[in-house]
Amino acid sequence: MIHSLDIILAKRDGHELTTEQIQHLVRTVVLYGEQQLATQRGEMPQPLAPNDRITEAQLGSLLMAIFQRGLTLRETADLTTAMRYSGETFDTQPLHTFSVDKHSTGGVGDKTSLLIAPIVAAAGLEGTPSISVPMISGRSLGHTGGTLDKLETIPSFNTQLSLPQMMQVLRDCHAVLVGQTPRLVPADRILYAMRDHTGTVESPYLICASIMSKKLAEDLNGLVLDVKVGSGAFMPTYEASKYLAELMVSTGEHSGTRTAALLTSMNEPLGRFSGNWVEVWECVDILQGRRHPMSADLITLSNALSGWMLYLAGKSASPEAGAQLADKLLRSGAAYKSWLQLVAAHGGDTSVFTDPVAFHRPTATCVLKARRDGYLVSMDCKQVGWAVQRLGAGRAKPGDAVSVHAGLESHAKIGDRLTAGQPIFTLYSEDESLLNEPYAMLEDTLAIEPHAPKLEPLIREVITSC
Template identity: 50%
Template sequence: MQSNSHTQDASPVSGETAAPMHAIDVIRKKRDRGSLSEAEIRFMVRGAASESIPMEQLSAWLMACWLNGLALEEIRALTVAMRDSGVKFDSSRLEKVTVDKHSTGGVGDKTSFLVAPIAAACGLAVPMISGRALGHTGGTLDKLEAIPGYRTALTLEEFEAVIVECGAAIVSQTPALVPADRVLYALRDRTGTVESPGLICASILSKKLAAGLNALVLDVKTGSGAFLRKREDADYLAALMVATAEAAGTRTVAVMTDMSQPLGHAAGNWIELVESVDLLSGKRPSQSEDLRELSLILAGWMVYLGGKASSAEEGYGKAETTLRDGSALKHFYAMVAAQGGDVSAFDDPAGFHKPGATFVLKAKQTGWIAAMDTTALGWAVQRLGAGREKAGEPVDAHAGIDFHKRRGDFVTAGEPLATLYATNESLLAEPIALIEGALTFSGVAPEAVMLVSRVFTRDEAVAFLGAV
């Protein structure tokens, strides 16, 4: 672990005056569409980390940033300031190439549970710092905590020990690691300021860069379930994150992936883990094929950027081998056990699954499922009890939705569309209405949508940003 001198250093950056700063002045400046200096951004980030700036002022600042946008220089300054708001993980002692994957968030998005052990099985180290449910998307940490005993809050020393033993660890940011993001992440969820490319970029990369990564693969979602629904916004975010991370010395690519329907068949907490373990065990259920394919594509890039393959395609092949020979599953179980989780829960996953209420939703009409409002489906999952309305609220490990039909399927009236698992029966009505409103039926089959539509490398990202 290396200490961060910026955390306690209140001196201005070079070229700035030593005049005292006030949060209200920074808020007004951004509200009036001014460009913030590095010193002003660092001041606000320090205030968030130390909680010396009131939450209402941080909320107003976030809203001003959301409404008026952030320039490239502001985004880079915000990313670095947040990265440097606490201690940083020294990955050099691992004596392995460190790689990670991060998704911008989706419904049923559980690739972390596959790519982390796959990459570890290929000889890489995966220090994965993840988040909780945000908006309509589920949280990796909430899902892992459905495993009895699994600890996400590790010290950096424990974090390192798990990686040394298992090759991968998936944890939350500690109070010492990127403390500014811990505060701002929760505030964005409660103030309607999630969907900002600049704020998303800084939040994601500050955690990843603080983990001392050598390489990073970004999974940037597009379509009806993405935070940024406009394709040009998603492309901008992808290019922005690649260029920002590369400038900080981390080899990075962004893979643009489809979120016009849930990924795989399960969306929730425990049920997503079960689907992931099925794939890690070598099973290939048809409703999980998109999840398997995307996980192998992302892992292939991780293996390639980590120097264990000569191309992403070769990396894909090596990743698939770990599913077939069981080595990825072995690394997953080892990680779970090392972080206190009871792996015996997977011996009888159906028996462990005990939702408070279950409801099978059936189709009211016959036709092709032409489109899905995946954001609405995500809210349905959250409101069954899988998500939270306020930061710190508990989530139900057993809440979620098992989707029986997908976009492009032909459905006959009366056929099961999905099975809903809720904390109690009183929570079923709203999710049922959300699901029914989210599906568009047609008399003709819809055109197929590509799972991966584009990949941004460093050169492509720089060229894209230069043309914006």
């Protein structure tokens, strides 16, 4: 008989956990969560056998033991699998399509999902093989934005679909953009909240299991990962980001899902806008054929990620050919047609796309300008993300409300030559009192120097199992 304390002691002392121990751990975590929910509802929790019990203190101890001791590839795969099947899973088999998704580790202005879903859906509608994109996304937290918050700025857009509703939208549109359902990977919700309170969020093993369990619960045939590197990345170093990418690729391939990871630069906001509605506006402009110079990096990365998805699905002979197909679908208007169909299927009001500028209604703005001539050589992108959050576009903790119209517009990229008085950022908020702190944060982090910096490539490295 397995007990929680035995698992804690084994990992504390550096031993490798068995598959059975890991399965037991995840089962007790789910039971723990169910008891917590019953208590919150004022109900009497169901009594548990002694070996099915785990306390909050024990959970914290176990997470810290994993943080300190790490997990082997086999342990990581076992933990991911146990979490994946800890609740409901999505079944894409009735669709008879190649099911593929994209996941980003999070960044500032990272809105590629809003372009990738309609691009790949448009490709999936044409010829064979047919493709579906069951994209389960998250909300903003900390300095990073959230796809769900952006989508919910579209009037009446419903991101909380049931599994049968998800299936119907996928049948009709070949893509769906939703949040995690209450019964999908419940172990992750419990463990993630506990990690946030125990200082164990940054464990690559726990990050891998968290991300991959949710993605694999979508019943994917293929997965493309966008792992950020640089000052705005979640992981602290390039080496840490690369290790996480390798871990996730290994875990995905172990599960039978073809997986590739792109290490991409996050030393400045991606694209023109950072926020919620403003990012939707930027993507709608691109889908409608309007390409602002500040959006060039966003378009390049979206095409590259879409290209890998199309390549894994057998829709193109190479990732490069897939990227070319993605750009063709953008330029032809096919992706925009898919976008309108997708938004309508989610109950969203597509009329706002007729004039997305008019829908943008911040009540307070200010412009940060260059204080001297020179080149924009660097910024702390994480600091920029926090500035966006302080404008009202993000949340400090789960459950906080976010502003629809708060955000940031970039007028310059790293490497650009600036003259004194030239705009670098425009700040948007729905509360004038929120402008001063973000303005100071942005001004403090910008470095303008006499000489041009050496620029890093947008896509630094690609990790595959080959």
